[in-house]
Amino acid sequence: MLLHIQKGSSTPISRQIRDQIREQCLSGVLKPGDRLPSVRELARELAVNVNTVFRVYERLASEQLIELRHGDGTYVLPPPGGDDAGLAEQRGRFESEFDQLIHRGLLLGLTPADLKARLNRALRSAARAAK
């Protein structure tokens, strides 16, 4: 599971982890039946408090995105309701955040060319990270 945690962000660590796992579940990067790392493994991997990771898993389980099987492990569940409403909602939210970000960039005096170059750089580094 590929997660990217940004320290010193105004988004709390727990929400960063929760949102990324949720997005990966809804978008199909994580498939139903996939096994997630144990709480301790993920805590160690991300260098994040064990209790924080545990609470994130509990929260995702209460949203029925994952299942904590006692003594066995944590598994991805089929998307709730079986429809793509969750994914559509996530994408809608992403689009509005993206628009706001572009708007802010322009207000800060970045040119469209700057913004395009930045987007390309971000896409390249994301592609590298995914490898």
Added chain:
Amino acid sequence: MSESVIRVDGLRKSFGGPPVLDSISFEVRPGETFALLGRNGAGKTTTIRILLGLLKPDRGSVEVAGSDPQVHPLAVRSRVGYLAEDQAMYEWMTPVELCRFLQPFYPTWDAGLTDKLLDRFELPRQTRIEHLSKGQTVKLGLAVALAYRPEIAILDDPALGLDPIARKEFNRDLIDWLQAEGRTVIYSSHLLDEVETVADRVAILDAGRIVRLEQTDVLRERVQRIVLPIETARLLPRPDGLLDLRQHADHVEVVVDGIDAFLRDLAQVGIEGEPAELTLDEIFAAFVIGRPKGWPEATSPVIAR
């Protein structure tokens, strides 16, 4: 289970002058990771030295693992692993010699575990300590503090002087060897981004007092910033928990501890506020250097500065 392993009540300490600690009270529960945050001179190290029985408080009581460190310093020391700030070690010894030297002082010293820790932390066994890097020295300090399997680890600014990679590794070791094992950890730091990822609760210390003690997550939820037109601010009473107020020409920027209540006040006058979340750094700054003075008055005009 909910019994506290560390209990500090009404601590006061001065070194002749004004108090460096005043009315410090807190409790730490078993298995909890508790962070003391503060600028240099806020009282972090003094608090830790009192917990270990190295300093005597002028007033107040301390209990660590069921003992008063002033009365039973050895009982406390045998159950607490301590990593001192800028730990001065025997520079001419090698890590192996240091362990051999320390072992007899601790009845519960586990030589097998020590060996494993030296391996895991990739510490060169036969290199003199003076030739180790800062990161390696801190890891050696941690290995030594863990070698006698203490229930409690007290770490005084362990990240001091480490580069970002070494800090991340250190956090990982802390999580792996302490948190995941259910040990209780108290550590002090001024690097708040590091703290956020590992601490269950934080105490913000300023000039010898705890100005706020809260679960890390809760603090992030409660303390937020909001920008309001000055006209709106005039309609409202000064909010409880105001930490910082900046008045600009036509709007005010406020940081409030208890954003929910403030949003309800705003809703009462028909305004939907849009609060912004803050980094732990910004929250810390609001508590320590925020200026909560004044509030736009409904009647008198406000002069922009």
